[in-house]
Amino acid sequence: MSLANRTTSSAYRLFNLRLESKALLSPSLVRCVFTGPEVRQMKLDAPDQRIKLLFANEHGELTPMAVSDTWYQDYLALPRERRPILRTYTLRLVSRESQQAAIDFVLHGDTGPASSWASHAKPGDALQIVAPNADADGDSGGYEWAPHDGVEQVLLIADETALPAAMGILEQLATQPSPPSVQAFFEVPKIADCVTTADFPFAQINWLPREETGSTVWGERLLAAVRQAAKIPASACTHRDETVGEMPEGELLWERATAHRPFYGWAAGESSAIKRLRRYLLDERHLDKETINFMAYWSHR
Secondary structure, eight states: OOHHHHHSOOSEEEEEEEEEEEEEEETTEEEEEEEOGGGGGBOOOSTTOEEEEEEOOTTSOOOOOOOSTTHHHHHHHSOGGGSOEEEEEEEEEEETTTTEEEEEEEOBTBSSHHHHHHHHOOTTOEEEEEEEBTTSSSOOOOOOOOOOTTOOEEEEEEOTTTHHHHHHHHHHHHTSSSOOEEEEEEEESSGGGOOOOTTOTTEEEEEEEHHHHTOOSTTHHHHHHHHHHOOOOGGGBOOOSSOOOOOOTTOOOEEOOOOOOSEEEEEEEEHHHHHHHHHIIIIISOBOGGGEEEEEEEOOO
């Protein structure tokens, strides 16, 4: 390894933070605002910026990691039973001036380490996260939302786990002088999770609470609504004879849009639901796969 490579700051680094406040955004979503002097070295490259959170292992033990550019190598060097549990979340907001960073958590009781932590955490509680390093040169990556200039029509599809990223996308678009037309489909657990979206007059948002129909299948309402109402322009379609086929069982779907077209899509949520949506949009609606991001944020097993 060259000296230049050894001295270059890594794109992501470990941060030591403390919980400053919690605010319930809806019955199923809570915003946790963290603070600490290290936030001055944190950055946010995109509204769907992915980060890692470190939680206590299955034995309830948490081994704090040293802040370094080699955090992942240090993590792997720990005995497996001592490693913290890693979970991927969306970095919602960063203010380096006020030393604050916000993360939105989906609340589903104590069924997972992140939801359990968010439910029980109190101001002052510590949390380590891995996030983009402001001291690193260039783009840190870890996101998919990257529409080119000139996009006129956007399709957003998300369940509650992808809702923080989707709302961040809408907020970013709202800052543009002439935002594109957006059609959004958001599936959430409860009717009360359908939050007001008056700040986005350019967006037609379809809220799809599972509680309303009694659905217990993630993505069922999303697929039905997309089938019924999604608007796909002819310019975003491709004419091919073969179908895209099934994704291998157990393989997490992750495909990035690369085409420069007036249409741009972003779909994220539970793995099997996103696969069904992909099959419908590509095979039945003939959407060009290069115009849409498909991302399995999690898998229901």
